[in-house]
Amino acid sequence: MKKQTLLSLLLGLSLTAFAQKTSAPExxxxxxxxxxxxxxxxxxxxxxxxxxxxxxxxxxxxxxxxxxxxxxxxxxxxxxxxxxxxxQASTPPATASLMIGKTNYQFKEDFIIMTGDAATLNKVEVVFAGHGWIDEKTGQDDYKGKDVKGKLVVVLPGPPNESAPQAVFRAMGQKRDWAYERGAVGLIELYRLSFPWNFFTSYFGKESLGLAPKEGPKASNKMIYGWMKEKTDISDIKDLQAGKKFKANLASSGFSRRMVxxxxxxxxxxxxxxxxxxxxxxxxxxxxxxxxxxxxxxxxxxxxxxxxxxxxxxxxxxxxxxxxxxxxxxxxxxxxxxxxxxxxxxxxxxxxxxxxxxxxxxxxxxxxxxxxxxxxxxxxxxxxxxxxxxxxxxxxxxxxxxxxxxxxxxxxxxxxxxxxxxxxxxxxxxxxxxxxxxxxxxxxxxxxxxxxxxxxxxxxxxxxxxxxxxxxxxxxxxxxxxxxxxxxxxxxxxxxxxxxxxxxx
Missing domain, CATH: 3.40.630.10 (Zn peptidases)
Known part of the structure; x- marks a missing residue:
């Protein structure tokens, strides 16, 4: 009788433990x-x-x-x-060159090209256009009063008042479209982000993937689009922002695309x-x-x-x-x-x-x-x-x-x-x-x-x-x-x- 009671007790305890376990399956x-x-x-x-x-x-x-x-x-x-x-997988060009005024910028060390068909731009005018941003709600238009047709446009990174990397990255395509629609032959964003340049180039300097456009590749993909790091000991970019005229030479071998x-x-x-x-x-x-x-x-x-x-x-x-x-x-x-x-x-x-x-x-x-x-x-x-x-x-x-x-x-x-x-x-x-x-x-x-x-x-x-x-x-x-x-x-x-x-x- 004692054995049976003990067995019943043990069985009851095990069933209670099982019930507790299944009542909270996590x-x-x-x-x-x-x-x-x-x-x-x-x-x-x-x-x-x-x-x-x-x-x-x-x-x-x-x-x-x-x-x-x-x-x-x-x-x-x-x-x-x-x-x-x-x-859509995009492979950036293997070689490129850039000179603004008399200053040479070294490919990958100072600038990268992310999209754009093969191109050779000789002595094209450079135009500074703020952030290159347009906002109908606020009335902002960084291209207002600027003729950028046939010119290389240089802009500040991302949307105005947005420094978060994702906001900057998501703005890339839209900014490129706006510049292309206004006849620019190229768009360069200035690198002023919070993390090191080599992190940026290691990510965007190799094959990258992005959501494929629903309508197929955009025409603006043909335009040269890249980023550049300013040289701290040369005032060309500051002078450009202040309104000084510059000419640029830019060459790129082009890039390739494939669907993934x-x-x-x-x-x-x-x-x-x-x-x-x-x-x-x-x-x-x-x-x-x-x-x-x-x-x-x-x-x-x-x-x-x-x-x-x-x-x-x-x-x-x-x-x-x-x-x-x-x-x-x-x-x-x-x-x-x-x-x-x-x-x-x-x-x-x-x-x-x-x-x-x-x-x-x-x-x-x-x-x-x-x-x-x-x-x-x-x-x-x-x-x-x-x-x-x-x-x-x-x-x-x-x-x-x-x-x-x-x-x-x-x-x-x-x-x-x-x-x-x-x-x-x-x-x-x-x-x-x-x-x-x-x-x-x-x-x-x-x-x-x-x-x-x-x-x-x-x-x-x-x-x-x-x-x-x-x-x-x-x-x-x-x-x-x-x-x-x-x-x-x-x-x-x-x-x-x-x-x-x-x-x-």
Whole structure:
């Protein structure tokens, strides 16, 4: 009788433990379940998952088959889990020369040409045109009163009053179009950005990918377009801005283009609440990285030239899949859009494409919880980029505390990290968003050792910490999806107006 009682007691305890485990499926994630996919996604065989590469496609298929296994449905309008995206690869010229006045600028050392057919421009007039910007709302027209036909136009970088790299990069095509429409033979932007010139040239001085124009290559692609670094000991550019006349000689061998297909991966999990299931939480992470060798932009050797991207962003991708599994085991009240995006390393292009071509109307999407990071230097924290902006702070702390992690809010605010990851593609449309990152407290040598380096391999990741990171992300996804109160932008936030416009009745 005592044996039977003891057996019954033990059986009851085990059933209670099982019930507790299944009532919170996010805690059912094991270390093996996060380590195995991390090792696969960051393996040499996937070759750094560069957008458009075979390794990128394999990673996409791997994610899609997990979503299929978990019971996620294809999004409306898709035949399967892939949202196809057309990219255009551009290869800059191998040689070029530039002289303004009597000053020679050395190719790559002082200037680069990013687009433009082969050309030889001799003694063309140079015109300074502010930012080369036109804004009908404010009445700004930097070309007003200027004749630039047949001339080389030099402008300040990006839009006026915008120094964030993504804003500068997104303005490139529009500024080139405006100069071309006014008859310019070339456009040169002055390099006055916050990061080193060699970082810029390593990115734009090699083959680059961008979203392919829907109408095909633009005519403005034929015009010479580039960037130049000013010489600090020569006043030519300052004199040009002051109105002095200059002539320029510019020669370029031209550049080449080709089409490159890639894809976002999208799955839908219907919510359990009859009313709230019509609202959606977007969970996102980018699964691409920078590739192999010269593609990666960092140092490499014959022994190791693969930029595996374990931290950036195989960790985020696995956290996304872990949350997908946990939520499918016990469906939350709201529906889930599981979105793995491509092209983040090219300028957030996959998330930009989705936000402009949403498969569920964005006004039905209450929040974007994105996960991405440069790595971690604390295994006691998760870091939140977007802290105190959407009314989700208490939920974030609860999600982290459940697995004994602390929150480090807004690391390296001077880096403007919020506008440098995929969450900004949704925030700019008005959807409240934040970026959930591994424990980054500052940019230091620990981060630099792995960020966009060949050393960023799965073997170097602290797996027990990684498990907690995935668990906490799954916790937060459920808390937001089930919470009665919808997140909203804090009053005065730069994206508050876009949110009011998106969700207006």
């Amino acid at each position: 805690f059912a994630i094991t270390q093996a379940e996060v380590e195995v996919p991390l090792r696969f996604l960051a393996s040499d065989e996937l070759g750094g998952r560069r957008t458009g590469s075979n390794g990128n496609l394999i990673a996409a298929r791997y994610i899609a088959e997990h979503l299929r296994t978990y019971g996620y449905q294809p999004a409306p309008g898709l035949n399967g889990y892939f949202q196809p995206i057309g990219f 297909p890639s894809q976002n991966v999208v799955g839908i999990l219907e919510g359990s609440d009859p009313e709230l299931k019509n609202e959606y939480l977007i969970l996102s992470a980018h699964y691409d990285h920078v590739g192999i060798g010269k593609e990666g932009g960092g140092a490499y050797s014959k022994e190791d030239s693969i930029f595996n991207g374990a931290r950036d962003n195989a960790m985020g991708t696995v956290a996304l899949l872990s949350a997908a599994k946990a939520l499918a085991q016990q469906r939350p009240k709201r529906s889930i859009i599981l979105l793995a995006v491509t092209g983040e390393e090219l300028g957030l292009l996959g998330s930009q494409y989705y936000s402009e071509n949403p498969l569920i109307p964005l006004k039905q999407c209450i929040f974007n919880l994105n996960t991405d990071g440069a790595g971690y230097n604390s295994t006691e924290h998760i870091s939140i980029i977007g802290w105190s902006r959407t009314g989700t702070d208490a939920l974030v702390e609860e999600a982290a505390n459940r697995v004994n992690l602390k929150v480090f809010p807004e690391p390296a605010p001077e880096q403007n990290l919020f506008d440098r990851s995929d969450n900004v593609s949704f925030a700019s449309k008005g959807v409240p968003a934040l970026n959930y990152s591994p424990g980054l407290t500052k940019f230091d040598d620990v981060i630099a050792k792995y960020y966009h380096q060949v050393a960023d391999q799965a073997e170097s990741v602290d797996m027990p910490y990684f498990l907690k990171y995935c668990q906490s992300f799954a916790n937060l996804a459920r808390l937001i999806a089930d919470n009665a109160q919808r997140p909203q932008w804090k009053a005065g936030d730069k994206y508050e107006k876009a949110g009011a416009e998106l969700y207006k009745k």
